[in-house]
Amino acid sequence: MTRVIALTAAAFLVLSQPISSPISDASDAGLGRAPGPPAAQQGAESTESAAAALLEERFIARENQFLKNVRSYSPRIETYIQNFRPDPELGSVPTDDHYFLGRMDFHRGVAVRSFLPQPSLARRILGDLADPITRFYSMHYQQQPFAYAILMDTRRFDRQHYQFEFVRREFLGDIRCMVFDVTPRRHAGGGLFRGRIWVEDQDENIVRFNGTYTSGRTLSSGIHFDSWRENVQPGLWLPVYVYSEEVDLAYGVKRTLRFKSETRLWGYDLARGNRQQELTRMLVDAPAPVRDSSDPAPDPSPVSRAREWENQAEVNVLERLEKAGLVAPAGDEVDKVLETVVNNLVLSNHLDALPPVHCRVLLTAPLESIFVGNTIMISRGLIDVLPDESSLAMILSHELGHIVLGHNLTPKNNQYAFHDRLLVPDEELLHHLDLRPTEQEETAADAKAIQILKSSPYKDKLSKAGLFLRAMAMTVPRTPELFGAHLGTRLAQGNQVRRMADLMASAPELQPTRVEQVSALPLGARIKVDSWNDRIRLVRSKPVTLLSAREKMPFEVTPLFPHLTRFSGKVENVREENLNQ
């Protein structure tokens, strides 16, 4: 280890000087007056290039090791794309959107197994005709080009195909990196990466790459990517995020494509789980659990039996969603924040008889909320864009309305008390689960929610929530996929707000160009997901004063710069071969 650090430092020293300049004057001093470069200088040059070559060999080897390691994982991958048009006042305005969700499958190259129902052939063809971005990727638009951008080059990352030029040292977050420009060598072939890489200086992992692919790589050529990896376990860096943006990507005859997209990965530790370890521990050394003698009476009433049955369905659904990487584990700070708001609603409405209501976070971007049993689920994307607590209270009060009205006690909800109903592959789970309330129940829950809000601490701030709904109504025609609910029902459709629409009446006029009026936040504003174990936390960013309406970016994709740090938590379920140490 000491050797590696010393060598890295030497490489820094060498690389930070122009390759042809002598390392020091002192080395020249005693060397006579021979014509041409002094022998020692030649020696220094070859030492320099040898050190540079050695460093390159090391990060190339590390990258190729990474490519082997990453194949043992099947993270969840989500890509959200917004097409946009330039706007003189707002900078850009979304015009259309696309959403993909699935899991990576590295067994045969780089494949994505979609979690979403695939559109029919007829629809695909119609879509191909109507939609430029679809046509751009030939037959049908896929997540694949964005999935490729999590791995820089799977086959040819070596010194025969690439040349590297040291640029400078730079910190990414807390991580000191060496920055290199990477260009394909002449005659090295097509479809190669061209851009810049950041190599962390401890183990020489590539932690970020930014650039494009030369023509020849079927799907990703010409698209620009900024691709990030995080140190999720000791010595283990894995892809977590890709941002892409195009302002004038040419396609077809004289047409250009403009879009922003984000790809997120999480759920690296899902497949491993720790159930097997738990079982092993139990069989080896754990003492048998002691039965609590204060157990309730052995003859529960019909009401408590019905509640127990409903609770089983709830637990089953949540466990299955968590196992599929669609719901964050329970008990994180975000759940607590949500439960505090629910509690405010419950207490101010004297709903004390209600069993405890819990909150969980769906890890996906589309804006949706849904209940199962006494648990409310709300998506990461929805929490991101909500501008304030009263808007959050509005969303939660609707789900609470369902629970208060007993919509969670229907046979439809309780069908999942039977385990076999959830024994489906992850890919089929979202279209298999049917948690959607009926239209009638939705209307009743809205009415109940408004009643709850009006006697809550949020009653004087509901115009802000109404403003959020107005912003939603304006955005939904252009970003239907962002409002595409995959477990619940849609918040808005067409150009109609379908939930809590009555609150819009008391809201002020929407003023998109007025900088002071923030009706909705950009995506990625609030929630940070740990890509290894799916735990979530609130983003801790300093409030920034907006300078113009262009910085409001409601419901928009914005670039993310992960703050890189070295892993310092608890080591979990890492295979030996994946660790450097």
Ligand SMILES: [Zn+2]
């Ligand atoms: Zn509802």
